[in-house]
Amino acid sequence: MEHFDFSPTPISRLSYYSAKYGLELYMKRDDLFPSALGGSKSRMLQYILFPLKRKGIKTIVTAGGPCSNFNRAIALLCAEHGFKLKLVSYTDNPEEYVTSLNNYLVGLTGCEYVYCKKTEVPQTIESVMKRSDDLTHFVYGGGKTLTGIFAYYDAIKELKEQYPKGFDDVFVACGTGTTLTGICAGMQKYYPETKVHGISVARTCEAEWRVLEEDMSLLNGYLNANYDFSNLSFHDEFLCGGYSKTCGKELSVIRECISNEGIVIDPTYVGKAFYGMMSILADNEYKGKKVLFWNTGGLMNLLSQKDEFNL
Numbered sequence: 001m002e003h004f005d006f007s008p009t010p011i012s013r014l015s016y017y018s019a020k021y022g023l024e025l026y027m028k029r030d031d032l033f034p035s036a037l038g039g040s041k042s043r044m045l046q047y048i049l050f051p052l053k054r055k056g057i058k059t060i061v062t063a064g065g066p067c068s069n070f071n072r073a074i075a076l077l078c079a080e081h082g083f084k085l086k087l088v089s090y091t092d093n094p095e096e097y098v099t100s101l102n103n104y105l106v107g108l109t110g111c112e113y114v115y116c117k118k119t120e121v122p123q124t125i126e127s128v129m130k131r132s133d134d135l136t137h138f139v140y141g142g143g144k145t146l147t148g149i150f151a152y153y154d155a156i157k158e159l160k161e162q163y164p165k166g167f168d169d170v171f172v173a174c175g176t177g178t179t180l181t182g183i184c185a186g187m188q189k190y191y192p193e194t195k196v197h198g199i200s201v202a203r204t205c206e207a208e209w210r211v212l213e214e215d216m217s218l219l220n221g222y223l224n225a226n227y228d229f230s231n232l233s234f235h236d237e238f239l240c241g242g243y244s245k246t247c248g249k250e251l252s253v254i255r256e257c258i259s260n261e262g263i264v265i266d267p268t269y270v271g272k273a274f275y276g277m278m279s280i281l282a283d284n285e286y287k288g289k290k291v292l293f294w295n296t297g298g299l300m301n302l303l304s305q306k307d308e309f310n311l
Contacts, residue, residue: 001150003046004081007034008158011292016260017278022287026167027263028159031270031297035080037105039297040179041073044143044151049074052137053081059136061128063088063121066096066103067244067268069298070142075106085111086132088125090118101300144178146218152182153189153219159292160190167194168289171280173273173296174198174234175243177208181215183294185227192231197280199273200236202243208234238276244268246308250275254302255309266298267305 009032014025036042052060060083064071071087078085087106097103107113116124129138139145170187174180180198187194200208212229220227240247246267253275257265265271277293280286 001047001051001147001154003050003151003154006043006046008162009033009043011159011162012261012263014261014263014293017281021281023281024290025281026163026290026292028292028294030155031264031295031299033297036073036076037297037299039069039073040152041070041143042077042297043155044148044178045073045077047147047151047154048139048143048145049077049081049083052083052139055137057083057135057137059084059086059132060139061086061088061125061132061136062139062141063090063125064141065089065091066100066106067091067301067304068102068141069269069300072102072105072300074139075109075111078111079109085109086114086128086136087111088114088116088121088128090116090121090124092118099304101304105300142176142178144176144215146222148178149182149185149215149219150222152179153186153223154182156183156186156190159186163292166191166290167292169195169197169286170292170294171197171199171273171277172294173269174200174208175202175269177212177215179294179296180232181212181219184229184232185216185219185223185225187231188227194231196232197277198232198234199238199276200234201269201272202239204236204239205234208236235276235280238272238279240272244305246272246305251309253278263295264299264302265295266300266302267308268301269298270295271298271302 009029012027017025031038033042254271
């Protein structure tokens with residue numbers, strides 16, 4: 001799949017944690033992805049939006065809540081590449097429209113909001129699309145498409161070129177499963193001995209597994225391949241009560257990371273996965289290993305949730 005040109009994101013060695021756990025810990029810095037304030041959604045959208053621009057699409061329709069990293073990334077990239085954006089926006093907590101910095105940035109781009117309740121999203125999207133012309137395209141919220149999955153399958157090729165020796169273990173946050181699926185498949189191709197740890201930020205393994213298998217089936221169909229999740233260890237024991245919820249231990253890990261590595265991680269996604277990884281790496285079996293943490297970004301969520309650190 002073709003995409004807009006972009007530079008590879010850097011890999012940082014985490015010296016504090018390497019010394020603390022007696023291993024070699026590295027971080028793939030997609031939080032520093034070079035457009036739309038970074039993050040995994042910005043990487044996915046390089047692949048999602050490129051063919052639409054080539055086709056002459058003028059208007060993008062998508063849907064998401066006010067705290068969505070995807071909304072922020074697509075709004076900024078639509079502004080950059082000359083698309084008009086119609087955003088179907090929904091939440092059960094209207095206060096998020098005020099507190100979310102992602103939503104604040106989306107508003108600054110001048111996109112067209114279409115507000116609705118969570119239960120009204122499908123029919124609202126249908127109504128917007130019916131009123132649109134042939135140069136309008138709907139993009140699934142969160143980048144949950146074959147193209148989004150492929151973006152992270154392709155990202156492992158980028159990693160291989162940067163670090164050909166490989167890693168024993170890779171850790172990454174899992175929300176909807178798009179990023180995790182691409183990484184599991186890409187690892188099987190480029191680093192077949194590496195174990196992938198998906199740290200769930202929202203769902204139990206039982207609730208997530210069917211979605212993951214559907215995503216892998218999509219990718220396999222496109223690639224004519226037979227990738228699976230045999231290299232995956234899925235962790236749902238660090239949910240802290242559910243999506244966007246936190247706990248004292250997670251907040252302590254976030255403080256520790258920022259104060260000792262100078263790397264910002266957020267409570268909703270990356271911080272929760274990092275907290276899970278820290279708990280796992282405390283096991284002596286990881287001593288001496290080479291470990292990679294994939295930072296998928298989320299600075300705006302950290303700043304929006306700043307009051308939680310006053311607890």
